[in-house]
Amino acid sequence: MSRGEVTIREESLPELVRAGLDSGLLTFVLGAGEAVREADTVFSCVGTPMSQDGDLDMTAVDAVIDEIRDRLRPGCVLVTKSTVPVGTAARLTRRLGRPDVQVASNPEFLREGTSVHDFLHPDRVVVGAESREAAEHVAALYAKLDAPMMITDAASAELIKYAANCFLAVKLSYVNVIAELCERVGADIGQVTTALGKDHRIGGAFLRPGPGWGGSCLPKDTRAMLRAAESADIDFRMLRAAIDVNVHQRERITDKIARVCGTDSAAPLDGVRLGVLGLTFKAGTDDLRDSPATAIAQELSRLGAELVAYDPALSTGSHPPEPVPGVTIVDDPYQAAKGAAGLVLFTEWPEFRDLDWGRMAAVLDRAVIVDTRNHLDPEALRTARIAWHGVGVRPVVHPAPGLPSPEPR
Ligand SMILES: NC(=O)c1ccc[n+]([C@@H]2O[C@H](COP(=O)([O-])OP(=O)(O)OC[C@H]3O[C@@H](n4cnc5c(N)ncnc54)[C@H](O)[C@@H]3O)[C@@H](O)[C@H]2O)c1
Numbered sequence: 089m090s091r092g093e094v095t096i097r098e099e100s101l102p103e104l105v106r107a108g109l110d111s112g113l114l115t116f117v118l119g120a121g122e123a124v125r126e127a128d129t130v131f132s133c134v135g136t137p138m139s140q141d142g143d144l145d146m147t148a149v150d151a152v153i154d155e156i157r158d159r160l161r162p163g164c165v166l167v168t169k170s171t172v173p174v175g176t177a178a179r180l181t182r183r184l185g186r187p188d189v190q191v192a193s194n195p196e197f198l199r200e201g202t203s204v205h206d207f208l209h210p211d212r213v214v215v216g217a218e219s220r221e222a223a224e225h226v227a228a229l230y231a232k233l234d235a236p237m238m239i240t241d242a243a244s245a246e247l248i249k250y251a252a253n254c255f256l257a258v259k260l261s262y263v264n265v266i267a268e269l270c271e272r273v274g275a276d277i278g279q280v281t282t283a284l285g286k287d288h289r290i291g292g293a294f295l296r297p298g299p300g301w302g303g304s305c306l307p308k309d310t311r312a313m314l315r316a317a318e319s320a321d322i323d324f325r326m327l328r329a330a331i332d333v334n335v336h337q338r339e340r341i342t343d344k345i346a347r348v349c350g351t352d353s354a355a356p357l358d359g360v361r362l363g364v365l366g367l368t369f370k371a372g373t374d375d376l377r378d379s380p381a382t383a384i385a386q387e388l389s390r391l392g393a394e395l396v397a398y399d400p401a402l403s404t405g406s407h408p409p410e411p412v413p414g415v416t417i418v419d420d421p422y423q424a425a426k427g428a429a430g431l432v433l434f435t436e437w438p439e440f441r442d443l444d445w446g447r448m449a450a451v452l453d454r455a456v457i458v459d460t461r462n463h464l465d466p467e468a469l470r471t472a473r474i475a476w477h478g479v480g481v482r483p484v485v486h487p488a489p490g491l492p493s494p495e496p497r
């Protein structure tokens with residue numbers, strides 16, 4: 089990192105790190121104790137993953153406290169940026185045992201892939217602390233950003249973060265069920281969500297149907313919120329339903345792929361070769377954590393399908409040959425499609441729109457695509473005589489004028 093080598097795919101981050109190193113404003117050291125020694129403000133941004141049993145794993149958060157306890161400068165403010173359960177600021181204050189150090193909560197709302205932009209242009213900044221002075225100290229660091237500042241108590245700041253992510257998850261599950269309904273009744277999810285989004289009380293963002301929501305945050309944060317509600321004796325039925333719908337969405341997409349690309353036998357995917365476009369949990373990132381694509385791909389593989397995948401963020405050189413068990417990674421989208429009984433698009437990488445569909449049709453064994461994001465232009469595929477099956481919308485399988493039928497199964 090001191091050489092400016094950024095190992096994750098994140099837009100603008102290499103440039104930002106480079107600029108920080110060149111200006112001397114950013115340095116890297118070994119050991120948390122060394123990093124905090126002279127700091128007025130210390131941000132703890134360590135991971136809070138989900139453990140095997142579905143509980144939140146707070147090991148790293150606690151380990152940092154123990155590591156820096158005796159190294160913090162008197163009067164400094166310790167800020168938790170990680171997503172942590174309500175009550176953590178109070179608990180960390182006790183664990184730290186340093187009355188001369190204030191603890192604050194400053195949840196982060198950036199998205200992967202656009203993190204630098206999101207951090208610099210937030211919808212709001214939230215700082216929570218029991219000490220007003222500590223909260224204002226942290227808030228002052230954001231003075232140059234043009235964003236509403238909210239100073240709250242620590243528990244509210246911690247809850248705001250979960251409430252936001254859970255709301256987003258509920259919104260997405262809602263739209264995925266509306267998409268399912270569209271398929272049953274012959275409506276078009278694109279038209280429905282466009283009209284929904286025009287209502288400013290609903291808003292147009294987070295209305296794209298897909299293979300289900302994933303990533304390193306929404307799945308773990310929804311489960312953590314459910315546990316927190318249970319502990320407070322609240323049955324958060326709506327959130328549980330959103331999580332259940334998300335499981336159902338993955339199963340529904342798996343079934344669709346089997347129906348569209350599989351054989352008529354009792355084991356439709358057994359021995360069927362499928363090409364895959366995209367494995368990351370969304371475009372713009374190389375993050376595979378809790379990706380709906382990898383979960384569905386593994387299920388397809390368990391059902392006997394042979395999968396060959398192309399993802400712009402994964403290359404055969406930089407990853408183990410099989411980052412997703414049972415899925416072969418290749419460096420070329422046409423190679424992924426070669427000889428396949430169908431193509432499945434999981435991730436909405438912009439470059440997939442510009443693929444040469446005529447060439448794709450020529451290498452596919454069967455010219456059919458399941459587009460789990462409604463990302464491609466069905467007309468371009470129709471011209472190339474590739475049948476298109478989206479989500480929440482009628483398939484486009486008719487031949488373009490003057491062309492023979494693509495004969496999808
Ligand atoms: N990823 C996101 O988009 C995002 C956005 C908002 C909030 N968050 C929250 O931020 C936190 C971090 O998420 P992430 O995705 O960056 O996790 P991550 O696992 O990718 O990164 C965590 C980092 O913490 C480091 N770490 C662990 N223990 C440490 C220690 N004792 N001292 C110093 N460093 C240590 C790890 O080496 C790792 O680099 C989580 O609580 C997450 O919920 C993440």
Ligand SMILES: O=c1ccn([C@@H]2O[C@H](COP(=O)(O)OP(=O)(O)O[C@H]3O[C@H](CO)[C@@H](O)[C@H](O)[C@H]3O)[C@@H](O)[C@H]2O)c(=O)[nH]1
Pocket residue numbers: 171196197198199200201253256260293294295296297298299300301302303304305306309369370
């Ligand atoms: O219209 C949409 C929008 C998103 N998604 C999916 O939802 C998931 C989450 O997407 P996104 O929210 O963009 O990803 P993250 O980078 O995980 O960001 C979320 O999680 C972060 C960590 O807590 C928060 O900081 C962000 O505010 C919150 O958006 C992904 O699987 C997306 O493909 C859809 O299916 N349809």
